[in-house]
Amino acid sequence: MGYYVKVEKGVNIYVEDINPASTKTILFVHGWPANHQMFEYQFNHLPAMGYRCIGIDIRGFGKSNRPWDGYSYDRLADDIRIIIDTLGLENITLAGHSMGGAISIRYMARHSGHQVAKLALIGAAAPIFTQRPDFPYGKTIEEVNNLIESTYADRPKMLSDFGDIFFARYLTKSFIEWFHGLGLIASGNATAKCLVSLRDEDLRNDLPHIQVPTAIMHGKQDKVCPFVLGELMHQSIQNSILIPFEYSGHGLFYCEKDKFNQELARFIG
Template sequence: MGYYIKVEKGVNIYIEDVNPSANKTILFIHGWPANHQMFEYQFNQLPVLGYRCIGVDLRGFGKSSNPWSSYSYDRMADDIRVIIDTLQLESITLIGHSMGGAVAIRYMSRYKGHQVNKLTLAGAAAPVFTMQPDFPYGTSVEVVNELLNKTNSDRPRMVQDFSDIFFQSYLSESFQHWFQSLCLTASGHATAKCLETLRDEDLRRDLPGIQVPTLILHGKWDKICPYVLGELMHVYIKDSTLVSFEYSGHGLFYEEKEKFNEEIAKFID
C-alpha cells in the first residue's frame, strides 16, 4: 500500500506500507541516491515472518517531493519524526542504509529515539562520511567533489560508475540496470545537495546519545563506507553489536540478503 504524508508545506513524502496489521514494525530509510525500492528483497520476505515494513522515499528521491532547499540531516530527521507521529508508530525498529543510516542516527540524537525501540545501521555513512584533519577514514572530500561534478554534468554516467563500486559480488546486467534506474528517479538537484550533506556533516557527537540496542551490519569489502566506519560506530555506540558481511560491499542488503534478513529478524525478536 502506497500513500503520501505531508511533512511541511509543499513537501509530501511517499510511503510504502506492507503488512500494516502486523504487531512488529520496521521503518526503512534508504541510501543515496536510491529510494525505498532498494529494499525489495526485505519487503518480500520480512512481512512473511510477521513484520510490518514501511519504506520511506526521502525528500528528493523516488516518488517524494523534490523541494529546492532543505536537505540537511536535521531536516530529513524532522521528516522521519512527522512520519512516525502521523502513523502513530510505537516501539519500532528503525533501519538506515548508508545516508539513510546517517539520517537515522541524527533522528535518534535530535529526538532522543522517540518511539524507536531498536536501531539497525547497515553500511551507514557515519561517524563521518569524509576524511577530516582529525578523522583519517572514509572517502576523501576530493572524491565527493568529483561525484558532484559528474552529477551536474553527466548524472547517468555518474550513477553507472557509482553502481560499479556499490556491489562486491557478481550481479546480472539486468539487476545493474534496475538498480541504476532507481538512482535515476531521484531529482538531480537533490542528488547533488545530499552529496554536499554527506561531505559536510559530522555525526560523532550524535552517536554516544543513542540509548537503544543497535545492530551494525557492514560489508567487509565496502568501498563507499569502509568497514572501519562500522568498527568505529561500534566503539561510539554503547549498546551495539557489529556483524560483518564477509562477502559484501556496500550492497549487503542484496549481496547477502538471506543473512541480512536473518540478522534483522533475530535482532528484533
C-alpha cells in the same frame, strides 16, 4: 499499500506500508542515491515472517516531492519524526542504509530516539563520510566534490560509475540496469545537495545519544563506507553489536540478502 505523508507545505513523502496489521514495525530509510525500492528483497520476505515493513522515499527521491532545499540531516531527521507521529508508530525498529543510516543517527540524537525501540545501521555513512585532519577514514572531500560535479555534468554516467563499486558480487545486467534506474528517478538537485550533506556533516557527537539496542551491519568489502566505519560506530554506541558481512560490499542487503534478512529478524526478535 502506498500513500503520502505531508511533512511541510508543498512537501509530501511517499510511504510504502506492507503488512500494516503487524505490531512488529521496521521503518526503512534508504541510502543515496536510491529510494525505498532498494529494499525489495526485504519487503518480499520479512512481512511473511510477521513484520510490518514501512519504506519511505526521502524528499527529492523516488515518488516523493522534490523541493529545492531541505537536504540537511536535521531536516531529513525532522521528516522522519513527522512520519512516525503521523502514522502513530510506537516501539519501532529504525533501519537506515548508508546516508539513511546517517539520517537515522541524527534522528536518534535530535529527537531523543522518539518511539524507536531498536536501531539497525546498515553500511551507515557515519561517524563521518569524508576524511578530516583528525579522521583519516572514508572518502576524501575531493572525491565527493567530483561526484557533485559529475552529478551536474553527466548524472547517468556518475550513477553508473558509482554502481560499479556498490556491490561485491556478480550481478546480472538486468539487475544493474534496475538498480541504476532507482538513482535516475531522483531529482538531480537532491542528488547533488545530499552529497553536500554527506561531505560536510559530522555525527561523532550524535553517537553517544543513542540509548537503544543497535545492530551495526557492515560489509567487509565496502568500498563506499569502509568497514572501519562500522568498527568506529561500534566503539561509540553503547549496547551495540557489530555484524560483519564477509562477502558484501555496500549493498549487503542484496549481496548476502538471506543472511541479512535472518540477522535483522534475529536482532528484532
